[in-house]
Amino acid sequence: MKQTPRGHNRKTMAEEKRVRRCLCLVASIPMLLAGCGSDVPDLPPGSWQADMGRLRIAVRGDEADPDSAARWDGYRAHFEEITGLPVETFEATDYNGVIQAVASGQVDMAVMGAASYANVNAQIGSLAVPFATVRQAEGTMGYYSAIAVRSGSPYRTLADLEGKTIAYVDFNSTSGYVFPRRTMRDQGIDPDTFFARSIMAGGATQALVAMANGRVDAAMVTVSAGTPETGFAAGSHITVGRRGLVDPDDIRLIWTAGTIPNSPFVIRTDRPKPFIDIMRGALAMLPYEKPEVWEQMGQVSGGTFVPVNEATYAGVVALRNADIAQRRSGGSGQ
Amino acid sequence: MTGRIASIAFLALMLAACGESSGSNEAAPAAAAPVLTQVRVAFEAPATGACVSSSPEFDPGQKAYIEHLSERMDIPVMLCPFASRTEAAQALADGQIELALLDAASIAAVKDVVRPIMTQRIPADLGRVEVVLAVMDASPIQSAADARQRPMIIPGENSTVLAGVQATLEQIGFAKTDQLIAPSRREALAALLGGKGEVMAMQSAQWTRLCRGETRGETPCDGLREVWRGRQPAEEAWSARRDLPLESWARLLGIHIALVQENPLAAGWIAPAMTEIEPIEATGLEKPL
Numbered sequence: 001m002k003q004t005p006r007g008h009n010r011k012t013m014a015e016e017k018r019v020r021r022c023l024c025l026v027a028s029i030p031m032l033l034a035g036c037g038s039d040v041p042d043l044p045p046g047s048w049q050a051d052m053g054r055l056r057i058a059v060r061g062d063e064a065d066p067d068s069a070a071r072w073d074g075y076r077a078h079f080e081e082i083t084g085l086p087v088e089t090f091e092a093t094d095y096n097g098v099i100q101a102v103a104s105g106q107v108d109m110a111v112m113g114a115a116s117y118a119n120v121n122a123q124i125g126s127l128a129v130p131f132a133t134v135r136q137a138e139g140t141m142g143y144y145s146a147i148a149v150r151s152g153s154p155y156r157t158l159a160d161l162e163g164k165t166i167a168y169v170d171f172n173s174t175s176g177y178v179f180p181r182r183t184m185r186d187q188g189i190d191p192d193t194f195f196a197r198s199i200m201a202g203g204a205t206q207a208l209v210a211m212a213n214g215r216v217d218a219a220m221v222t223v224s225a226g227t228p229e230t231g232f233a234a235g236s237h238i239t240v241g242r243r244g245l246v247d248p249d250d251i252r253l254i255w256t257a258g259t260i261p262n263s264p265f266v267i268r269t270d271r272p273k274p275f276i277d278i279m280r281g282a283l284a285m286l287p288y289e290k291p292e293v294w295e296q297m298g299q300v301s302g303g304t305f306v307p308v309n310e311a312t313y314a315g316v317v318a319l320r321n322a323d324i325a326q327r328r329s330g331g332s333g334q
Numbered sequence: 335m336t337g338r339i340a341s342i343a344f345l346a347l348m349l350a351a352c353g354e355s356s357g358s359n360e361a362a363p364a365a366a367a368p369v370l371t372q373v374r375v376a377f378e379a380p381a382t383g384a385c386v387s388s389s390p391e392f393d394p395g396q397k398a399y400i401e402h403l404s405e406r407m408d409i410p411v412m413l414c415p416f417a418s419r420t421e422a423a424q425a426l427a428d429g430q431i432e433l434a435l436l437d438a439a440s441i442a443a444v445k446d447v448v449r450p451i452m453t454q455r456i457p458a459d460l461g462r463v464e465v466v467l468a469v470m471d472a473s474p475i476q477s478a479a480d481a482r483q484r485p486m487i488i489p490g491e492n493s494t495v496l497a498g499v500q501a502t503l504e505q506i507g508f509a510k511t512d513q514l515i516a517p518s519r520r521e522a523l524a525a526l527l528g529g530k531g532e533v534m535a536m537q538s539a540q541w542t543r544l545c546r547g548e549t550r551g552e553t554p555c556d557g558l559r560e561v562w563r564g565r566q567p568a569e570e571a572w573s574a575r576r577d578l579p580l581e582s583w584a585r586l587l588g589i590h591i592a593l594v595q596e597n598p599l600a601a602g603w604i605a606p607a608m609t610e611i612e613p614i615e616a617t618g619l620e621k622p623l
Contacts, residue, residue, distance in 0.1 A: 082580045131592075137539030138495060139459040225539070230492050233543050244550030274585060277406055281588030288615045301538040302464040304612065307592040 043084065048272035055085045058101040058110040060092050074293030075286075082282045094202065095172035102128050102266055109267045109279065114313050115174035117266050118320040121310075130264030130308050131276055132283045136225050137302030138233075142259030143224035145180035148208060148237055149217065151252040158189070158255040164217035165197045167207035174260050174316060175222040176204055182319045183257035185326075204236035205245065212246040221253075225300070228256045234300070261312055265305075280307060370582040372410045373403060376422035376434035379415030385431070387412045395603030402600045406589045423448060426575060433586070436573045438619045450571030450618050451583060452590055455610040462566040462618075463498035464538040468558050473532060478562035478622045482508060487531035489522040490515040495537050502566040503535060507623035519544045523554060538563060567621050571614045572604075587613055 043050040057079075059072065076087040090107060092098045099116050101107045103123040112120070120128050135141045147166070149155040155164070169176020177200075181191045191198075199216060201207035207219035223235030232238075232253075241248035265283060267276050283305040287294040291301055374385045377396075387400060387410060396413060404411040414431050416422040419440035426434045427444035441448055455461050469475045475484065486508070490496045496515065504510055514531050516522035519540045526534045536544070545555035572590075574583070590611045593601040598608070605611050 082584045084581070137460070137464070137537055138492065139461065225543075226492070233539075238548065241548050242546060242550060242552075248548055274408070277588035277592075278581060278584045279588065280592060281584035281586065284587050284591050285584065285613050288613045295542070300542045303539065304461075306610065306612075307595055309592075309595060 048274050049084050051272045052085060052108070052275065055079060055083060055087045055109070056090065056107040057087065058090045058092055058098045058107040058112075060095060060098050060112065071297050074290065074296045078286060078290060078293055079279075079282060083278060095170045099123075099172060102268065105268060105270070107268075108271055108275070109265060111263060111265055113172070113174040113263050114261050114316040115178040115320050116172050117264055117313055118178075118317040119172055120266060121313075121317050122321070126310065127270055128266050128268050129276075129310055130313055131267050131280050132265045132305045133262040133308045133312075134299065135262075135304050135306045136234075137300055138225050140225070140259070141306065142261050143175060143222055143235075144228070144232070144256045144258030144260065145175040145183070146221050146223045146232075146235070146237075146253045146257075147180075147255040148211060148219045148221050148251050148253055150211065150214075151250050153217065153252075155217065155252075156254060158184070158187075160254075161218055162194055163196045165199075165215075166195045166218045166220060167199050167201040167210045167216045168220050169204050169207055169222075170200055170202060174263075175258075176207065176220050178320050178323050179260050179316070180220055180257045181323060205240055205243075208236055208240050208246050208251065212250060218254075223253065223256065261308070261316065264308055264313065280305075369579050370407070370409060370432060370586075372412065373407060373433065373586070374412045374414050374431040375399075375403075376414050376416045376425065376431050378419070378422075378435075379417065381415065382417045382421055383415040385412035385414035389413075393603070395599055398597060398600035399603050402593070402597045403589060407585060423573070426573060429575065432578070433572050433574055435570055436619070437570045438567070438621070441573060441619055447576055448573050449576050449616040450568065450573045450614045451578070452587055452611050453568040453571035453614045453618065454605045454607055455612045456566070456568075457607065457609050459494050460498040460537075461612065462568065462614075463495075463502045464563065464565045465499055465502045465535055466538045466541040466560055467562040468526075468534045468536075468541065468555075468560050469532065470526065471557050471559050473559070475533060475561055478506065478564075481533045481561060482623065483512075484533050485512050485514065485531040486533045486535050487514045487516055487522045487525045488535050489517075489519040489540055491518045495540065498566075499535060499537050505566050506564070506621055520554070523558075526558075533561075534558075562622060564622055565615070565618065568614055568618050571619055572611075576616075 043053070072089045076089060079085070079087045090101060092101065095113065095116050098110050098112050099119045102110045102112070102120050117130055133141060147158065147161070149161075155161055171177055184191045184194070199210070201210050201219070204219070204221045208221060210216050211219035221236035223232035223237065225234035226232040237248060237251045237253065240246040240251075265279075267279060269276070287299070287301070287304050294303070295301060387404075388397070392400075392413070400411045400413065414425070416425065416434070419434070419436055420443070422431065422434035423436050423440045423444045425431045427447045436448070436450065441450070467478060467481050469481070475481050488496060488499055500510060500513075514525060516525050519536060522534055522536065523544060525531060541560075545553075547554050574586075590604070591613070594605065594608060594610055601611075602608060
């Protein structure tokens with residue numbers, strides 16, 4: 001295969017066409033071009049790296065945390081060191097951006113919530129699979145949904161919120177929407193009629209801020225590193241406190257649902273054969289070999305990556321499908 | 335239709351973080367670096383012998399392992415009998431094999447060129463617990479050895495974590511005496527500041543969360559010093575040469591950590607307890623005391 005002036009080689013016609021289409025799109029939106037301009041290095045002909053050209057990873061950004069993009073610098077450098085490929089991360093502003101980037105093949109890999117993976121699975125099946133997730137230092141591989149209310153409010157139980165208002169996170173959020181609604185139904189509560197009104201806040205931080213500001217009575221958030229019995233050492237309620245957005249003493253958790261399997265790294269299976277094994281190993285070694293990068297990503301020391309597969313998320317896939325069927329037959333609660 | 339979805343997806347991506355870290359425009363060192371061209375794996379046998387990829391004496395687990403690893407690495411895989419771990423360690427150091435199961439004793443003589451890369455997860459909820467020992471800045475304690483026999487404070491907010499921390503401390507040589515169990519990490523800190531102990535020990539995750547604080551600008555660990563951090567030592571670990579190419583290292587690791595899930599027959603040979611295979615740090619076989 002002829003090598004291009006920029007060092008591309010072994011590109012198929014289809015790939016070239018796809019790249020040209022993307023470049024056209026990028027060119028039409030100068031804002032998106034900032035920071036993007038990696039050259040493809042000379043890669044050994046016939047190698048899997050030459051087949052891929054570069055590694056593209058989609059992540060969901062956090063608008064409330066301006067440093068979230070910078071946190072990926074260490075990951076990028078680590079993946080580049082191991083694979084020899086230039087690594088690009090694409091930060092989507094919402095859940096759907098990551099989902100569609102993986103489903104369309106625009107990226108090779110992504111980090112996404114379990115329900116987002118379920119959405120991808122519904123679109124393309126095994127063309128993308130979950131292959132690694134985080135096991136927290138406490139040994140848990142999952143987390144919980146929790147309903148937060150203002151500590152000065154009279155609400156003590158879920159039943160107290162009947163006819164009140166709630167902020168969910170996003171339709172594609174596992175813990176902020178899909179999983180807790182299923183749990184409520186299992187407990188005999190129809191969330192579409194139980195709450196007087198619900199909003200989609202766009203993130204757990206935004207949901208908590210909306211609750212703290214009195215825009216809604218309750219917020220659906222994520223908590224982890226513990227159980228309802230031991231309490232939770234991590235979660236949205238801790239994060240907003242550290243950022244000075246909401247005083248942790250003003251938040252009370254009154255209901256939990258879980259556990260939900262931790263967010264997976266999802267990888268396209270139509271990439272060269274060694275890719276998935278190398279990326280799984282690259283992730284797994286990170287907390288042991290580069291603990292500073294692990295912590296830079298907001299992870300807590302003592303945690304690790306563990307392998308997962310489609311079976312790990314089968315329950316969430318079934319939940320999402322059931323929720324969609326429910327919404328189609330009875331409304332969304334909006 | 336596909337093109338439209340692709341376009342929408344791309345538009346949805348904010349390229350705020352797009353780009354690459356320094357050095358990626360240069361010829362990629364890892365891609366250009368050599369990778370393994372064969373994997374020779376040591377196993378314990380009555381007598382040391384030649385490496386072979388098949389033998390009528392291999393059990394189904396060994397055969398499954400060779401087949402699985404060879405297919406996934408895309409290179410020949412052989413098993414090599416060794417009468418002792420010390421011999422296997424030396425062969426590893428000499429570049430005659432690529433992987434060997436070693437322990438602290440057998441790796442000691444070759445640890446400058448050989449290191450552990452993966453081990454079986456110990457059958458405990460938390461695996462190998464990482465512990466931090468912290469003291470006040472002004473304390474004369476400078477190391478784990480100095481901290482031995484000193485009054486210690488440990489948070490007990492999570493009983494499973496507490497048990498893991500105590501097991502790690504015991505394994506590295508700390509007696510279980512003279513430990514004050516505080517109800518929470520914040521109360522452990524208050525006890526240290528109040529002079530109720532000289533050393534605070536906790537799981538590294540507890541330490542991180544303690545030091546992050548709970549409100550904006552809070553820096554609870556100011557005035558404290560970390561004197562030791564480490565995990566429970568592993569009894570044995572699959573080891574490789576320190577110059578193992580990174581790509582091959584990642585590929586070997588990626589294949590092995592998924593082995594129990596993907597190929598139980600092969601996993602049963604290399605990880606007889608059938609607990610996960612997990613990575614291990616370079617010092618994972620060593621005891622600090």
